[in-house]
Amino acid sequence: MNKFVLKGDIIFTSNRDNFETYEDSYLVVEKGKVVGIYSELEEQYRDYPLKDYTGKMIIPGFVDLHLHAPQYPNIGLGLDKELLPWLDTYTFPEESKYGDLEYAKKVYSKLIKDLWAVGTTRAVVFSSIHKESTKLLMDMFMDSGLGAYVGKVNMDRNTVPKLTESTERSILETEEIILEYKDKSNLVKPIITPRFVPTCSMELMKGLGDLAINYGVPVQSHLSENTSEVEWVQELHPEFLDYASVYNEYNLFGQTNTIMAHCIYNTDEEIKLMANNNVFAAHCPYSNFNLSSGIMPVRKFLDNKVPVGLGSDISGGNCLSIPKVMAAAVQASKMKWLETNRELAPLTSSEAFFLGTKGGGSFFGKVGSFEEGYEFDGLVIDDANLNIKKLPLEERIQKFIYAGDHRNIIIRYVKGVEIFEPK
Amino acid sequence: MNKFVLKGDIIFTSNRDNFETYEDSYLVVEKGKVVGIYSELEEQYRDYPLKDYTGKMIIPGFVDLHLHAPQYPNIGLGLDKELLPWLDTYTFPEESKYGDLEYAKKVYSKLIKDLWAVGTTRAVVFSSIHKESTKLLMDMFMDSGLGAYVGKVNMDRNTVPKLTESTERSILETEEIILEYKDKSNLVKPIITPRFVPTCSMELMKGLGDLAINYGVPVQSHLSENTSEVEWVQELHPEFLDYASVYNEYNLFGQTNTIMAHCIYNTDEEIKLMANNNVFAAHCPYSNFNLSSGIMPVRKFLDNKVPVGLGSDISGGNCLSIPKVMAAAVQASKMKWLETNRELAPLTSSEAFFLGTKGGGSFFGKVGSFEEGYEFDGLVIDDANLNIKKLPLEERIQKFIYAGDHRNIIIRYVKGVEIFEPK
Numbered sequence: 001m002n003k004f005v006l007k008g009d010i011i012f013t014s015n016r017d018n019f020e021t022y023e024d025s026y027l028v029v030e031k032g033k034v035v036g037i038y039s040e041l042e043e044q045y046r047d048y049p050l051k052d053y054t055g056k057m058i059i060p061g062f063v064d065l066h067l068h069a070p071q072y073p074n075i076g077l078g079l080d081k082e083l084l085p086w087l088d089t090y091t092f093p094e095e096s097k098y099g100d101l102e103y104a105k106k107v108y109s110k111l112i113k114d115l116w117a118v119g120t121t122r123a124v125v126f127s128s129i130h131k132e133s134t135k136l137l138m139d140m141f142m143d144s145g146l147g148a149y150v151g152k153v154n155m156d157r158n159t160v161p162k163l164t165e166s167t168e169r170s171i172l173e174t175e176e177i178i179l180e181y182k183d184k185s186n187l188v189k190p191i192i193t194p195r196f197v198p199t200c201s202m203e204l205m206k207g208l209g210d211l212a213i214n215y216g217v218p219v220q221s222h223l224s225e226n227t228s229e230v231e232w233v234q235e236l237h238p239e240f241l242d243y244a245s246v247y248n249e250y251n252l253f254g255q256t257n258t259i260m261a262h263c264i265y266n267t268d269e270e271i272k273l274m275a276n277n278n279v280f281a282a283h284c285p286y287s288n289f290n291l292s293s294g295i296m297p298v299r300k301f302l303d304n305k306v307p308v309g310l311g312s313d314i315s316g317g318n319c320l321s322i323p324k325v326m327a328a329a330v331q332a333s334k335m336k337w338l339e340t341n342r343e344l345a346p347l348t349s350s351e352a353f354f355l356g357t358k359g360g361g362s363f364f365g366k367v368g369s370f371e372e373g374y375e376f377d378g379l380v381i382d383d384a385n386l387n388i389k390k391l392p393l394e395e396r397i398q399k400f401i402y403a404g405d406h407r408n409i410i411i412r413y414v415k416g417v418e419i420f421e422p423k
Numbered sequence: 424m425n426k427f428v429l430k431g432d433i434i435f436t437s438n439r440d441n442f443e444t445y446e447d448s449y450l451v452v453e454k455g456k457v458v459g460i461y462s463e464l465e466e467q468y469r470d471y472p473l474k475d476y477t478g479k480m481i482i483p484g485f486v487d488l489h490l491h492a493p494q495y496p497n498i499g500l501g502l503d504k505e506l507l508p509w510l511d512t513y514t515f516p517e518e519s520k521y522g523d524l525e526y527a528k529k530v531y532s533k534l535i536k537d538l539w540a541v542g543t544t545r546a547v548v549f550s551s552i553h554k555e556s557t558k559l560l561m562d563m564f565m566d567s568g569l570g571a572y573v574g575k576v577n578m579d580r581n582t583v584p585k586l587t588e589s590t591e592r593s594i595l596e597t598e599e600i601i602l603e604y605k606d607k608s609n610l611v612k613p614i615i616t617p618r619f620v621p622t623c624s625m626e627l628m629k630g631l632g633d634l635a636i637n638y639g640v641p642v643q644s645h646l647s648e649n650t651s652e653v654e655w656v657q658e659l660h661p662e663f664l665d666y667a668s669v670y671n672e673y674n675l676f677g678q679t680n681t682i683m684a685h686c687i688y689n690t691d692e693e694i695k696l697m698a699n700n701n702v703f704a705a706h707c708p709y710s711n712f713n714l715s716s717g718i719m720p721v722r723k724f725l726d727n728k729v730p731v732g733l734g735s736d737i738s739g740g741n742c743l744s745i746p747k748v749m750a751a752a753v754q755a756s757k758m759k760w761l762e763t764n765r766e767l768a769p770l771t772s773s774e775a776f777f778l779g780t781k782g783g784g785s786f787f788g789k790v791g792s793f794e795e796g797y798e799f800d801g802l803v804i805d806d807a808n809l810n811i812k813k814l815p816l817e818e819r820i821q822k823f824i825y826a827g828d829h830r831n832i833i834i835r836y837v838k839g840v841e842i843f844e845p846k
Contacts, residue, residue, distance in 0.1 A: 072811070073811040073812055075822065075825070075826045076809070076821055076822040076823075076824065076825030076826035076827075077814075077818055077821060077822060077825075079753070079772070079821070079825065080769075080771050080772060106811065107811055110811065286754075289754035289755075289757055289758065290753075290754060290757070290825075292757040292760060292761065292769060294758075294761055295758065318750065318825035318826055319825075319826070327741065330502070330713075331709075331712035331713060332712075334712055334713070334715040335712065335717075335718065335758055337715060338715065338717055339762065346503075346715060348503050349502070349503060386499075388495070388496040388529065388530055388533065389496055391500075395500055398499055398500060398502070399498065399499040399500060400499075401499065402498070402499030402500075402502065402741035402742075403498045403499035403741055403742070404499075405828070
């Protein structure tokens with residue numbers, strides 16, 4: 001259906017300072033895009049099919065900027081450890097299994113179903129080093145109708161033997177995926193994915209940066225998640241000013257669209273470099289709690305105009321639901337506020353909502369808002385069970401974030417198409 | 424049914440250092456109490472009715488040591504504020520409504536249903552100042568089959584006019600409830616509930632302490648949740664050494680069984696006094712995040728042998744589920760560990776589980792464990808949807824805590840009686 005109208009209580013954030021609310025209004029969609037929001041339906045739209053969700057909330061779909069698909073079986077496991085021992089004990093052994101396509105299919109099928117269930121309409125995903133199961137994951141995302149960037153992980157050093165690639169093969173297989181998938185779908189795309197500096201030789205980084213530039217493909221990686229990791233990078237690369245500079249040197253830091261996950265221990269220079277290069281930070285508060293990593297000073301990034309989105313970071317994170325990650329982001333920011341002697345102001349509810357919708361959505365283009373021309377990714381929320389008394393829309397959305405769950409989500413759209421539960 | 428046997432994968436914590444696991448074993452219950460756990464069923468128990476939950480987990484019911492029933496409609500609201508303005512803007516206006524018994528019934532009915540759903544088998548609850556709706560809440564808990572201590576709140580100063588009682592009436596109505604309910608049920612009991620020092624005159628505190636001693640009734644209140652609150656108490660009562668000493672002076676600090684919620688900013692002396700007087704601390708990590716209160720140094724309390732349990736603290740807390748509160752307690756403790764330069768070790772999964780079962784359960788007597796003689800409060804957990812691969816029982820329970828939800832709970836027992844969904 002090319003044109004339609006949704007009726008309901010519409011709420012979104014075009015900027016982070018406040019919610020925009022349109023009670024009992026009409027949202028017009030044409031060719032997958034938002035045309036406008038009207039309190040009364042104009043003549044020209046009256047013959048469009050009307051989907052009447054009176055009394056329910058209509059909100060943008062959620063955007064998850066960082067998660068590891070092959071770690072999904074480990075969700076909730078091993079969280080008595082920090083990053084580096086956790087990688088060795090839990091993550092690498094699990095990621096070694098994805099040469100087995102049947103196993104991959106079983107895991108990825110459950111993951112995609114669950115992403116659909118929690119209302120994530122777009123995701124930026126790490127796969128494993130395995131080419132075939134990475135392609136499988138991309139095909140499965142295409143079948144689902146959800147939007148995704150999916151990256152085959154690259155690692156040619158400092159990991160377990162089963163996950164160590166040769167530099168040449170790592171680059172070649174990445175290129176193969178890019179060539180096969182870059183124009184295959186307008187919703188599912190490849191992304192270049194050096195795991196992080198410690199597991200990538202400089203030759204590999206150079207090869208990947210060249211691919212990024214040559215094919216105009218985006219990049220994702222990790223940055224400054226844990227103090228031991230930051231020290232390790234300094235030991236490995238004393239020739240560089242800092243961690244970010246290693247990526248930057250090889251055209252993996254904003255030369256094409258880039259996401260860096262975590263960014264807890266960035267220096268002020270690294271934050272400025274991110275702002276200048278328009279590098280996205282993926283804030284993953286649950287993961288940062290669970291792996292005892294620390295609390296990202298989100299306020300500093302926002303003040304410095306670094307684009308920020310939210311990530312579930314499965315399985316360092318234990319929760320796939322972006323509204324729950326929004327709540328955790330606010331909670332973490334309040335502890336940061338106390339920790340900094342009340343210098344870095346806590347996130348507000350509208351700021352957290354913005355980060356989990358338009359903030360991360362901007363990585364995909366005009367996504368995550370209901371402004372004119374935005375791709376229509378939307379959710380219909382039946383929040384009747386959450387409200388004992390009648391509340392204003394700004395409070396209903398807070399209740400959904402803090403106390404709702406996926407059962408409140410009754411309809412999902414991606415780019416104007418209704419998406420049903422994946423098989 | 425007086426005697427029965429449950430079969431399944433049994434897991435609990437008799438101490439906080441590790442999980443005790445009995446795969447595919449038999450748990451024998453007689454007269455509401457645990458008789459023992461057996462890998463093969465002994466002759467004498469073979470004619471007991473057998474409830475076969477092979478492959479499912481059998482765990483103790485959850486204990487919520489601190490929540491405010493009349494704040495349930497506010498769950499998820501107003502969390503952009505700190506404690507004192509939050510009380511004035513959201514909490515006191517809501518609590519003023521409970522003179523209306525019809526409204527109270529509607530709210531309390533939803534709360535009790537939801538407590539049942541999330542597997543809380545025992546709760547320690549603040550009602551409002553209203554005598555009749557407090558009695559209603561106790562009657563409704565009795566009908567449900569869940570265990571609870573319920574306290575009419577006492578306030579005769581520093582609150583809104585609609586919630587300010589006369590000192591005499593506050594004491595008299597508290598005594599009336601005690602007399603009517605102290606022997607009415609063996610699962611639902613009254614508890615004396617001065618809200619906190621700032622809202623209780625010393626005359627009121629004296630009257631309540633006398634009731635506690637005379638009738639042997641337990642006590643609950645709040646202690647050192649927020650720095651402004653602690654300063655306020657110092658200003659109000661410079662004649663006392665510290666906040667805890669005010670309660671202690673009036674026999675409201677362990678002279679009968681006592682719970683103090685939060686305990687974030689306790690001095691070392693206050694922690695020692697709690698240990699000496701066996702005063703329970705109710706740790707409420709979600710609430711402490713949400714109201715920007717801070718992080719309780721749980722490890723210090725455990726090291727000092729203060730009894731500790733967990734509280735959802737609805738509606739400062741936004742989550743009624745105690746397993747989710749367990750996860751939040753571990754997450755908060757990890758941030759405390761970083762904050763204290765790695766001095767106060769983070770909670771482990773088994774420690775968090777202990778706090779949410781036997782830790783809080785001890786306030787009710789022999790509750791929260793499956794040791795011989797313990798009252799059988801149990802849950803049957805179907806965790807099939809959480810496990811892509813077969814896992815050891817210690818890992819299955821972690822996955823349930825971090826990534827499960829109430830839908831995994833399929834059966835609930837309190838004191839040996841199966842409890843069905845409340846009406």
